Amino acid sequence: MAGEVAVQGPQKAAGPRGKAKLSLWDRIMRHSDIGIGAWAIITYIFLYLPIAILIIFSFNKQVLNITWEGFTFDWYIAKQGAPGQDPRVIGVLHDPTILHAFLTSMEIALLSTIVSVVIGVLGSFALVRFHFRTKTTWDGLNYTKIIIAEVVAGVSTLLFFVQLNNFLDQYVGFDFFNIFQPGFWTVVIAHIAWNIPFVVVIIRARLLGFDKSIEEAGADLGANPVSVFFRITLPVIFPGILAASLLAFTLSFDDFVTTFFVIGQNYNTLPLQIWSMVRMGITPEINAISTFMMAFSMTIIIFLELKARVSEVL
Amino acid sequence: MAEVATVREDAGKHRRYIPRSLAGPLLVSPMAFWMLAFFLVPLILILLYSFGSQSVYQTGVSLGFNTEWYQRIFTEPANRKAFLLTAEMVLLNTVGCLIVGYPLAYFISVKSGRRKTLFVLLVMLPFWTSFLIRTYAWITILGNGGLLNGWLNALGLHSGPLDFMYTQKAVYVGLIYDYLPFMVLPLFVGIEKIHKSLYEASKDLGAGKWTTLMKVTIPLSLPGIFAGCMLCAVPTTGEFVIPAILGGGKVVVWGWLIYEEFTAGRNWPMGSALSNVLLLVMLGIIVLYIKAVGTEDF
Secondary structure, eight states, X not given: OHHHHHHHHHHHHHHHHHHHHOOHHHHHGGGHHHHHHHHHHHHHHHHHHHHHXXXXXXXXXXXXXXXXXXXXXXXXXXXXXXXXXXXXXXXXXXXXXXXXXXXXXXXXHHHHHHHHHHHHHHHHHHHHHOOOTTHHXXXXXXXXXXXXXXXXXXXXXXXXXXXXXXXXXXXXXXXXXXXXXXXHHHHHHHHHHHHHHXXXXXXXXXXXXXXXXXXXXXXXXXXXXXXXXXXXXXXHHHHHHHHHHHHHHHHHHHOOHHHHHHSOSSOOOHHHHHHHHHHHOOOHHHHHHHHHHHHHHHHHHHHHHHHHOHHHHO | OXXXXXXXXXXXXXXXXXXXXXXXXXHHHHHXXXXXXXXXXXXXXXHHHHTSEEOTTSSOEEOSOOOHHHHHHHHXXXXXXXXXXXXXXXXXXXXXXXXXXXXXXXXXXXXXXXHHHHHHHHHHHHHTSOHHHHHHHHHHHHXXXXXXXXXXXXXXXXXXXXXXXXXXXXXXXXXXXXXXXHHHHHHHHHHHXXXXXXXXXXXXXXXXXXXXXXXXXXXXXXXXXXXXXXXXXXHHTTOXXXXXXXXXXXXXXXXXXXXXXXXXXXXXXXXXXXXXXXXXXXXXHHHHHHHHHOGGGO
């Protein structure tokens, strides 16, 4: 008992002094933890409610999709033109335009991911492990690319491709199999440029946290530089490479603005398809496509979190 | 035995086929090439284009020093209106995200362990899905006869159609929704860096929660606040997809002017001039940011 009193003594003395100083705002904020918690919950609802409603409305019977009419799987699996069915009803899995756009998106995303990760890993190594004069230039260029509004990058790349193609046609006579004609390959090239800075940010963070002494240990034990890289460095930075690849893939797969400008007339990706459908009018089919796309992206990031702890890498 | 020992001594010193001074530039060269050719050169090209003249048949552009497009930008009232509207949009979006995001970032930063990871992940998840889809999702909620309209009518707070969709307000909702993760993540990093003992010290010295917030938390998280504001403000300047979807073509912003010149308008020099003004504004914001936090945090 005596001990407790002794401990409480000085605190009690400090207590009233502290309380007397509390201003009106301090008194209002006394239970602010509850307020902040409530605010956070509301914000999370704000973040997820539209997504939840989007998914729910992909099962809506109503073709115009304004109010809820009843539950159906039609927007996923129905074939168009079945007897007794509204002619506008078509399921994603039977819509050739959607499937074709999906394949194009996949091809572009795969190609641009592979190239951007290879280039980005080499670049990050150079930026982290070596010192050379132009280093800050490449850093600055990457960061600028990440933050500037995509519309500027999109239109300037379009202009560049058109100009380059004209130039090759007129003065060189060899147009590199027409890859700079706005179309599939221009999108791949632009997406690689869009992905590289993000890949570098992730790999670089991984390399900076890398204990170089284990590489030295490998070398001391007789490994040559190539086997040091493949047997020590690569396994250590592998979670970073995985995270970077999946991020690059999603960025490319979901990209709209750059793709829109550089794709030309003959190709179509999934986000472009959604854009034109949104502007023509809304049927639950768009919700069904969106649900597919979100499930796809979310599976990737959840997988990433479980396998590579991406929230620590990023 | 002696032979083995020699091998081991030499093991770390393999012959270098490439001198070390060249290895860095060599490794960086593919990235340097790609970013120069497909990012920087196009930016220089639009600078040249913006001073060019449009040919009569609208396919070619002759380069020169023609300031017509910039004059049009600064004299036409429609352009000025778009500029002011865009400035308002950037400001409101940034401030809106900060107000919504700060308490959330604080909430996450005082959590610990796996909970913290979970809450960060929950902010990041929407960021990983197409912003086109996330924007489109609001149509069902905000539209006339949509969910919000129905809820308000049911509660008796409003009767008849809401007329919220296809207005500036709907655009702001979409903007704050899409840009919130850009704000929350840097804020979280900023608040996270504050040592927890500082809160205890502040409390022990008799400060209430408000005083601690104003004198400890906010001042020490300023780098995070600046970073979040920049990451929100810079991309918003060129935003045209959200105004197009939720503003229904009635909200004409700077990015939309660029979009039109490069699609229906087919006046590429004018579009280039508009892009250059945008680029200049973005660089201005970045310079302000660097001035505010110093280069080492960039």
